[in-house]
Amino acid sequence: MHGLVFDVAHLLAGSLVLISFIELYQDRLFALINIFAAHALVLALSVAWQAYVQEAPHLYITAAIALVFKAVVIPMALHRIIVRLGIHREIETVVGIGPAMLLGMGLVALSMVVMLRVTAEADPLAREDLAFSLSVVLLGLLLMVTRRNAVSQVIGFMSLENGLVLAATGAKGMPLVVEISVAFSVLIAFIVIGIFLFRIRERFDTVDVQALDRFRGERK
């Protein structure tokens, strides 16, 4: 039993990292959103597996939240936003797939080294989870840093948060309140950012954040 438990958890967390890598080289917005939905779906599965393993029924709620909001509602909303903004045909100039992937691999290696060393005495299940979730967080940050479009930065932020949820559920005894509040704070952040997107668009005719820099006055 234990071997199977560990393997499935490992598989799900590992695929989360893999999907983060896929996100990293998507230069079309629709594709990026779809991959993000897959990311959230795998997260929901992973959380549900943790709920089953830890016999913690409240984690099913977390999984349901992840599934409903992150895999369905937010991607659909982002789809609509992109259509309404008329930027669905835009192709982002990314940093460059090769360097970004190399950087990402370096980050995963770094988080493995740090986490496996720091948590030497922890439960192996939680240990793997923590290492993978740190990778997901770092990859999310990398996505935010390498993109210029505000929508892709939002997605980077959301997948970063997925990593946090993965870490939170991997550790036993995390209270439900914490997870729910994290989920809601992300939702609110999404709403705020969404509203801002429209405001920015109204003002500047673009959601490229470089435009904001131009309008601050010091870049002519």
Place this chain on the structure above:
Amino acid sequence: MPGVALSLVGILLAAAAIAIPTSGTRMARPLVYGICLATTLCLMTVAATALIGKSATPSSLALPAGLPQLGAHFRIDALSAFFLFVVNLGAAAASLFAIGYGRHEETPERVLPFYPAYLAGMKLVVLADDAFVFLVAWEFMSLTSWALVIANHKESDNLRAGYIYLLMASFGTLALLLAFGLLAGAEGNYTFAVIRSAPPSAGIAALILILAIIGTGSKAGLVPLHAWLPLAHPAAPSHVSALMSGVMTKVAVYGFIRIVFEMLGPPGWWWSVVVLVCGGATATMGVLYALMQRDLKRVLAYSTIENIGIIFSALGLSLAFKSEGLASIAALALTAGLFHIFNHSLFKSLLFFGSGAVLNATGERDMEKLGGLIHSMPQTAFVFLVGCMAISALPPLNGFVSEWLAFQAILLSPQLPLWSLKLIIPAVGALLALSAALAAACFVRAFGITFLGRARTPAASRAQETDRFSLTAMLILAALCLVAGILPGVFIDLLAATVQFLVGGRMPPQTGIEWLSIIPIAEGRSSYNGLLVFLFMIISGTLAAIAIHRLASDKVRRGPAWDCGYPDPSPLTQYSAASFGQPIRRVFGTIVFRAQEVGEMPPPASTAPARLTVKLSDLIWDTFYAPISGGITFAAEQLNRLQFLTIRRYLTLVFAALVFLLLVLAIWQ
């Protein structure tokens, strides 16, 4: 005993709280200052009983407040009792003075709440018996005095003074914090009782000594940490200036004595060299600066620096003798230092009160715009003269006794076995003698230009005598100066317990000696009798007066002042403060201040006036402070660019910082 003292401090804090809502009303001033006066008098009694009582055992008290597992400890021993007495004597005089002086306060709501809190802060520093309470009280004292410095914030100079003061005060507290951190050691027990019982090793002790000199010296005004003092002390209202100069610098000296004499264990011989050199340089530089100033209160502030130099020199002497095991001579030097602390708090408060009275009467602090005040303010002029004589160390007043005692200790330096000390101590003695002479010149100048001659401006000629409360406070202090000068033996014996506590020896008892003489070492060597000098001055003065009035005409005649044969109606042509300082500036100023004089003579037949321009530059400011402030400004400008990055750059910075920290974590182990 500490319980009583603490509850009195609590009353002061309550007075500060009361002052906040009531400070706009007319009753607030006498009420607040009255409470301060009564409380400080009570505290003075507490301190005096602790000092006199033969059962001079330290009494301590621990309160369950402050840091967890530490609490708040308070203690009154011989050392803190002496300083508690000095602090409260100065505070009582200042409160009495302020009842009258505060009437002219433009914004009482900016002074009244902070004044009692400031008093409470100073007392808590002296009462503290653990590092936490000490530092909190120290910082409280700094902040409340800072609030008083910028009370008159409409003058931009005051704001700058407050800014520099705040910086220097934080810097000093930082040094003290590190010193106590080192004293507490690895176990981190911050109660003084534990620190006392386990003195640090020699290397750590050296570091603590330097930190203590920086921390307390920046508050006391030790050169080159003095830069804030002549700016901040004059900026405050005069009674607060008196407290800052006369009392707060003593609290700083208390901190120094507490750390260096009590907690560091047996002193090394070179400690005294550091303290002596600092003290000697401070004394000389302070008085030279004082001679160049034209602002009366700033002259007094620089003179405070000089006196702090004298006090630190005496403490350094005491350390030198203590390190060589000559306890009785160490006691002599320490007695001189402590006695000078007491004396300086008396006459510096008196002089600041006098300058405050002049400021109120004329609205001027600039000596070049005063003059002739002895006619309109005779009583203030008299007490100010007494203060000037005392600070110039003229017998029979108190300043002479303490400086004389210090020189007695210097003259005993040949008894030291170490050649380096044998050579350095006389050199410091020469610096002290020089500064004593220059101080006399400085106060001849301060009194003469301010009170003698003719009024230089209409404001000075309209001056009126100050109020009764202020006069009473000044008269009491002047009387105390005389009493301490005539009865030095009594004061020396009162200091014996404190001295015994610190250096393990004491001076021979002085009260039993006939005719109130004092004999510091042996009768064949030196003795001094203030009473004799006083009686001689009284008798010879009376006889001379009688002779003059009998033999010459006893009519009082007022004629025009002699003006070198050029009758000029303008009082501005009188001998001025700058004229008085010129010879000294020419002797010392070319090096110390890089003084440059440029005389401009108009060509013949031109009606343009001749000009003499003097340029002074502050060498210490230019060498120490200007580079530091320039460096900080440069760094701030470089870092300011961080405020204007793009969003992605910020994100990248955060990302890079996170990755960097993780890398450190990965490589560390």
